[in-house]
Amino acid sequence: MLNGRKIWISNARRADWTIVMARTQHADGMHPGVTAFLVDRGTPGLILEREIAMIGGTSTYELVLDECRIPDTQRLGEEGKGFRPMQKRLSTRRVEMAAWCIGRAQRALDIMMEQVRQRTTFGAVLADRQAIQWWIADAATRIHACRLMTYDAAARIDRGEDARTQVSMIKVFSTEMAWDVIDRAMQALGAMGMTRELPLQQMANQTRLMRIYEGPSEVHRWVVARNTLAGL
Numbered sequence: 001m002l003n004g005r006k007i008w009i010s011n012a013r014r015a016d017w018t019i020v021m022a023r024t025q026h027a028d029g030m031h032p033g034v035t036a037f038l039v040d041r042g043t044p045g046l047i048l049e050r051e052i053a054m055i056g057g058t059s060t061y062e063l064v065l066d067e068c069r070i071p072d073t074q075r076l077g078e079e080g081k082g083f084r085p086m087q088k089r090l091s092t093r094r095v096e097m098a099a100w101c102i103g104r105a106q107r108a109l110d111i112m113m114e115q116v117r118q119r120t121t122f123g124a125v126l127a128d129r130q131a132i133q134w135w136i137a138d139a140a141t142r143i144h145a146c147r148l149m150t151y152d153a154a155a156r157i158d159r160g161e162d163a164r165t166q167v168s169m170i171k172v173f174s175t176e177m178a179w180d181v182i183d184r185a186m187q188a189l190g191a192m193g194m195t196r197e198l199p200l201q202q203m204a205n206q207t208r209l210m211r212i213y214e215g216p217s218e219v220h221r222w223v224v225a226r227n228t229l230a231g232l
Helices: 083-118 130-158 164-188 190-194 200-210 217-229
Strands: 002-010 017-023 034-040 046-053 059-068
Touching: 002 017, 002 046, 017 083, 034 083, 083 130, 083 164, 083 200, 130 164, 164 190, 164 200, 164 217
Parallel strands: none
Antiparallel strands: 002 059, 017 034, 046 059
């Protein structure tokens, strides 16, 4: 019998089923006592409480579980050991997010370079301005570094190695890198960079969201520091 509520659930309205993590045992320090369950759409007691509009044109949802009865056949994995498999899934998800950020940043850089090569101010094209050149150099360098970091984290996961530190590194680095590159592109385009006619504003909103979900930057910095201090 599942009771409780969870907020900030993506795609809840469209999902045919959802994975619910519920504490079924007392935590012992090593095992949080969390079990995973598959809960189908339409299960009595599974209530879509409300939709929450987010920046970037997306929505999240609040779900309520009220006397929601689940048969043992819909238990996912072993009882009390559902937390670690979900953590592994998060690693893959965060690598995907890094790849999305690389793509957005590269697109923003391409838009910026096209503009500064043709836009003239005070008798010179923007591409000849040192400030613009440094923005482009920094963007290209950080995109390249992020791509290599992402390849490394993905390769570690494929080999079955512990990649928690590397995954947290790229979660922070990629989202903050993409935000900075997109912001510079918007600045370089001036008023045009503020319009809805270009995709930059949508890319900025989506990237800003990514610094929160799947773990905010502050949590991932803590993970990196903790693991580094422990020699992991």
